Amino acid sequence: MGILIVDDSKDSRDLLKTFLKGAGYKDITTAASAQEAFEALGVNGADHRHKIPFKVILMDGVMPEMNGIEACRVIKADAHLADIPVIMVTAMGEQESLNEAFEAGATDYITKPVKKIELLARVRSVLRLHQEMERRKVREKELIETLKQLSEANRVLTLLSAQDGLTGLANRRHFDENFSAEWRRAMRDRQPLSVVMADIDHFKLYNDHYGHQGGDTCLRQVAAVIGQVARRPGDIAARYGGEEFVLILPDTPLEGGMRIAEEAAAAVRALRLPHEKSSAAPYVTLSMGVACMVPDRSKEMKELIERADRALYAAKRQGRNRVKAAAEE
Amino acid sequence: MGNEERIAVKVDADLKELIPGFLQTRHDDVAAIAAALEKGDWNAVYIMGHSMKGSGGGYGFDEISEIGAVIETAAKAKDAAAVKSGAVRLSDYLGRIDITYV
């Protein structure tokens, strides 16, 4: 159990030790001064681990050199020892110093001359309290650890649920949510909102020729380029469907949307990914449609997507590998 | 002091082994107090009184705690007569106790 008795009087030490032993406590250490107690505890020492882990300290009040209150204060100031409960053992007439003792961190007190029943009751209750606190500390630690794992799992889950598994861009669900949020924000701020729809030219032929794995690799490389182009805060690049991508560009007029689309188209061309079956070019290219609106209550959100989509089909009809702006409507 | 009126004291049986040593130390205290007084070592007297006060009742000897308190107070006041009378009272008490372990 590890009980430390600190008292300058041998009679008092012997008495406390005998009562405690009689009640079945083992591991009782005695110290005749604060200094001896500090040595037993390893105060300010680096070797706490080799010391007996005391569960309670019985501390005499009046001792020559350092008194019990001062000793208690020193123990409580040591982070490794601060949790060990200290019971002050003070003579009758020293009660006025108890306030000071509690301020110094004492848990409880017993008056001298010590009564066996009182001693054992106090020690038992302090030990029980200490045990309960230790148990609670362990539980709290476990709880904090569990919460940490949970929040990490949630973070990963949220990320995964918003992400397209193949390309790492935002997925369709994330796009839908963010598009309506951006639409409302643009309406509130009366700012232009641009949308770019992009399609890999003749991707079905590409897949047939290079296989599904080749197709997946192509999608990943194109997605990486598109993700880099939509890099301002608020820009969102998403995989819209099989080989279709979409960009949401807040606070961006049509010309700005066109510029970003052209940048993406050029970056994909620059990859020079061979595409033998394409009628547009011998390498992978994009067809893109750009539309822009300043949202207001008379307009519908899906209209912006539809306009970008019509521009995309216009780009395809005109021979692919190009960017088209939506016609004014 | 020939009047041998005995004083019955009940002591916790757990303490049986400690009692002879405890009482011997009190006998020694009587001599030590006298010696300290001789030297004018009030602090030593004070500590002996204080220790007696703190431990006597715990061992079952409330009278020793009372005597200790008297000696402690007297030492603080540097009252040699009161210290001596305390020591006499202690010596007398020690000579008259009959202990039963309970």
Ligand SMILES: [Mg+2]
């Ligand atoms: Mg003391």
